[in-house]
Amino acid sequence: MFDELLKNPISVLTQDGDVSYYGTLMSWREADFYLAQLLDTVAWQHDEAVIFGKHIITKRKVAWYGDKPYSYTYSNTTKSALPWTPQLVDLKTQVELTTGEKFNSCLLNLYHDGSEGMAWHSDGETDLKKNGAIASLSFGAARKFSFKHKRTKDIVSITLQHGSLLVMKGTTQANWLHRLPLTKRVQEPRVNLTFRTIVNR
Ligand SMILES: O=C(O)CCC(=O)C(=O)O
């Protein structure tokens, strides 16, 4: 499971949603290549948010790409999507071929080390296609990723490896939260790409 594309994706959730872990889409070397390219070519910016009326700037960096300059409101800030880079088109194609889904945008996150993560949330923003698939491609440091059922509080966790793909769809966002926990054990960067479908309103 460490370094291969799984013949049958692992079903991660016990109930009320649909999350599949596909394992790694590519060799370690190829994943290293993409990681270096992404660190180098993506227009990384610190995320800004307004939380409890306070303007904060995150240590984590983000970027937002898409078919059109979609504006996307995410944790209280609005961004306009940049045109795809060649590497992102490449990765989007690989993800679409593997999952049989289509995506029109991608949110990227750069966590410099284990002191950066993402708190419990669900990706239910109003400009996302309802119950649409979200494909999460990871590069760099292997990190734990957790789901928490909104009602039962059940927690399910999985480690996302270098070059691996996880797909969330169906009622997952309605019934579960997810997070990337902080960890003292990780000193290396991780880049995560979430391919999404934005609906025009
Ligand atoms: O970094 C990750 O694996 C997840 C990121 C995430 O949940 C998000 O961008 O909404």
Ligand SMILES: [Fe+2]
């Ligand atoms: Fe998320």
